[in-house]
Amino acid sequence: MPTPADSCGHLHDSRELARLKRALMTGAEVASIADLFKMLGDGTRVRILDTLAQGERCVCDIAELVGMSESAVSHQLRLLRASRLVRVRRVGRQAFYALDDHHIIGLLHDARRHVQEQA
Amino acid sequence: MPTPADSCGHLHDSRELARLKRALMTGAEVASIADLFKMLGDGTRVRILDTLAQGERCVCDIAELVGMSESAVSHQLRLLRASRLVRVRRVGRQAFYALDDHHIIGLLHDARRHVQEQA
DNA sequence: GACATATATGAATACCTGCTCATATATTCA
DNA sequence: TGAATATATGAGCAGGTATTCATATATGTC
DSSP states (O other), X not given: OOOOOOSSOSOTTSHHHHXXXXXXXXXXXXXXXXXXXXXXXXXXXXXXXXXXXXXXXXXXXXXXXHTSOHHHHHHHXXXXXXXXXXXXXXXXXXXXXXXXXXXXXXXXXXXXHHHHHTO | OOOOOOSSOSOTTSHHHHHHHHHSOOHHHHHHHXXXXXXXXXXXXHHHHXXXXXXXXXXXXXXXXXXXXXXXXXXXXXXXXXXXXXXXXXXXXXXXXXXXXXXXXXXXXXXXXXXXXXX
């Protein structure tokens, strides 16, 4: 039986390869996880979430605290809302945003520790 | 003393605002954290890290397991190396990659749990 | 040395993303 | 109702990113 003239000589399409593939994340899982990290992978959004970690705030206060225009912040809040990371409470003409998901604080803290360690 | 015709009437430039600003992350911290998440915010890289979570692998095996061309994988490995998330061990003409930072597994697991919960 | 193999890299391209500016919507107040 | 305020949103643009394809480098084999 001729072994195919394969290259680096490891997995080929053996049982081992199939076993490994089964242990990996599904496509849907990978996509969801990457999307979550994508949402956290922007400075403005990190600042917004960091701000909201201290409590609910209206849009103009968030804009002031993160140092961005209200328009830019509003656009980002829309994305964060769509990802269910924040929620709105509307009072009159104001919109108060808060974290909708406190696991995010954990991820943020872990990342913070991580970058501090390898500094 | 005329209160400025401010708008939503919250923080203004009071002591409170200064106090809050001090509690927020520094610009450098925000940038590092966002960069880390950016690195995790791509499906191919998530797959690569997930694969390496099972152990060291050579480039062509990684390419096979994540279902991408070796070139694409090599480009991504370069970025992951630059971010110190993976490291290489060269043996002959092969390059074996491994996680250089096992905290990453924790972040990946947390993200995984997170997306599974809100599914 | 000549050739095959494993990986790396540069250039080009197609796509995506975040901001600004202008404008819309909705609410409050006179 | 009309003006002011708080937020939301669409279009457009500038910059960034992931892939492919072609090619380079480096190692091993004959």
